[in-house]
Amino acid sequence: HSNSDAEVIPYLYEKFGIEFIHKLRGIFAIAIYDKRSKFLYLVRDRFGVKPLYYTFQKNTCFFSSELKSFIRLSKVCTEIDFDRYIEYLGFQFVPGDNTIFKDIYRVPPGSYLEVRHDGYRTVKYYTLLSSPSRLDCKKSTAILEGNIKEHLIESLKYRMISDVPIGVLLSGGLDSSSLVALLSSMGEKNIRTFSVGFGSQSDELGFARIVAEKFKTKHTEILIKADDIKKYLSKIVWSLDEPLADTGAFASWLIFKHIRQKTDIKVALVGEGADEIFAGYSWHYILDRLHWLPEPIKNRIFFYLTTYSNSKFRGTLFEKVFSPAFNEISDSDYLNKVLRMEFSNNLPNNLLMKIDKASMAFGIEAREVYLDHKLVETVFLSPGAAKVNPSPKNILKRIMNSHLPKIIVQRKKQGFIMPVNHWIHNDLKKDAQARLLSSESFLSQLFTSMQIKNLFKPGLSFIKIPQNALLWRAYLFEIYRQEVISSR
Numbered sequence: 001h002s003n004s005d006a007e008v009i010p011y012l013y014e015k016f017g018i019e020f021i022h023k024l025r026g027i028f029a030i031a032i033y034d035k036r037s038k039f040l041y042l043v044r045d046r047f048g049v050k051p052l053y054y055t056f057q058k059n060t061c062f063f064s065s066e067l068k069s070f071i072r073l074s075k076v077c078t079e080i081d082f083d084r085y086i087e088y089l090g091f092q093f094v095p096g097d098n099t100i101f102k103d104i105y106r107v108p109p110g111s112y113l114e115v116r117h118d119g120y121r122t123v124k125y126y127t128l129l130s131s132p133s134r135l136d137c138k139k140s141t142a143i144l145e146g147n148i149k150e151h152l153i154e155s156l157k158y159r160m161i162s163d164v165p166i167g168v169l170l171s172g173g174l175d176s177s178s179l180v181a182l183l184s185s186m187g188e189k190n191i192r193t194f195s196v197g198f199g200s201q202s203d204e205l206g207f208a209r210i211v212a213e214k215f216k217t218k219h220t221e222i223l224i225k226a227d228d229i230k231k232y233l234s235k236i237v238w239s240l241d242e243p244l245a246d247t248g249a250f251a252s253w254l255i256f257k258h259i260r261q262k263t264d265i266k267v268a269l270v271g272e273g274a275d276e277i278f279a280g281y282s283w284h285y286i287l288d289r290l291h292w293l294p295e296p297i298k299n300r301i302f303f304y305l306t307t308y309s310n311s312k313f314r315g316t317l318f319e320k321v322f323s324p325a326f327n328e329i330s331d332s333d334y335l336n337k338v339l340r341m342e343f344s345n346n347l348p349n350n351l352l353m354k355i356d357k358a359s360m361a362f363g364i365e366a367r368e369v370y371l372d373h374k375l376v377e378t379v380f381l382s383p384g385a386a387k388v389n390p391s392p393k394n395i396l397k398r399i400m401n402s403h404l405p406k407i408i409v410q411r412k413k414q415g416f417i418m419p420v421n422h423w424i425h426n427d428l429k430k431d432a433q434a435r436l437l438s439s440e441s442f443l444s445q446l447f448t449s450m451q452i453k454n455l456f457k458p459g460l461s462f463i464k465i466p467q468n469a470l471l472w473r474a475y476l477f478e479i480y481r482q483e484v485i486s487s488r
Contacts, residue, residue, distance in 0.1 A: 048109030048348030090309035155372035172207025175271030249354035260362035335384025
């Protein structure tokens with residue numbers, strides 16, 4: 001016996017074999033070596049909350065929960081894969097099961113790798129069932145919503161089990177506000193909430209304040225300044241472990257830094273996953289309104305609405321990356337198919353990645369309440385149209401309508417928008433130009449020096465959106481290349 005909660009894993013394996021993973025509920029990345037069979041198992045949780053990487057080189061299987069671990073190993077080749085670099089520029093993360101390095105891969109979500117002396121295989125142990133084409137009647141809708149609420153509360157109760165203090169990341173949006181409201185309804189006292197902003201009209205501090213005041217939480221606001229980004233940018237890129245350009249990652253890192261240094265909080269409840277199961281993004285609503293269009297056209301619209309990629313490689317990304325992944329998904333309900341695509345790609349490889357890496361950089365455990373598999377399965381029983389009519393995230397709004405102030409339930413999704421477009425043309429411009437105009441920069445293999453210089457020129461805002469996205473992503477990659485990869 002030990003003091004580790006992981007000791008249950010070998011016990012379960014001894015009793016049930018590898019099938020024990022079906023009995024687990026929660027997040028995990030597990031490595032088990034069976035001396036008797038000489039099998040190595042690398043297991044990743046159902047939705048890919050925890051990362052797990054592997055490579056086969058020099059007749060050896062190397063694995064780690066951290067990608068940059070491979071950089072430190074002299075026996076492992078960490079050559080940048082240029083095709084993955086282009087994918088990163090298009091999507092702001094490396095999609096699928098590949099990584100930025102050739103021959104180094106992620107164990108897919110809901111899968112395990114079985115390694116034997118004579119080879120290996122990847123086994124998918126968990127798949128979300130296809131959603132039914134429709135619910136039979138209004139009564140079914142009401143019953144389903146009741147079941148969803150029950151599972152949400154159950155998930156929250158499970159994730160409140162802890163022998164260390166717990167906090168909630170409160171953005172002021174529906175997802176995190178719902179967690180605070182339900183905690184309060186469960187009788188939780190002294191709820192500790194944390195919000196982040198940057199002192200502009202686009203931040204959500206005011207809405208978070210409304211929720212904090214209503215439920216009398218012990219609330220902390222953290223203000224981000226451009227100087228913070230300049231000061232910590234290299235550290236943040238290092239902590240994120242993979243090339244990752246989602247601006248929310250930087251806010252997450254700074255809020256976890258504050259929690260670690262200023263409080264005794266060791267566990268944080270977060271709202272990631274709610275948009276992907278309840279259909280919370282604007283394009284979900286748009287695609288439902290365009291249900292009459294042929295699917296190939298809707299696929300293009302979905303791609304363009306979610307990918308600010310440069311025209312130079314936009315077509316290639318659609319044909320070679322997006323379309324094959326989307327066509328693999330089987331669901332007669334188009335909107336639920338879209339959600340499944342996001343669930344298997346953007347969620348684990350971007351949104352969950354940033355939260356896990358940013359929180360673990362400070363030894364804080366992030367718990368995603370909305371990603372309990374029983375809750376997710378129940379939500380996916382509802383048709384896509386029911387999730388966005390009359391507005392996005394309709395089901396969650398109906399469930400929480402009596403718990404939250406109307407202004408929180410009815411407000412449009414805003415998202416955390418950091419002013420990186422301003423920063424990259426001002427506070428970070430000099431450093432960005434120096435890195436991107438270097439002859440060693442990867443961007444210089446795609447564009448001439450003059451073309452890169454033109455990216456920094458002012459222009460019409462709608463034209464600058466993909467240009468600024470390209471600039472930001474390429475700039476972060478150069479920091480990653482120079483300060484993470486070259487640190488070997």
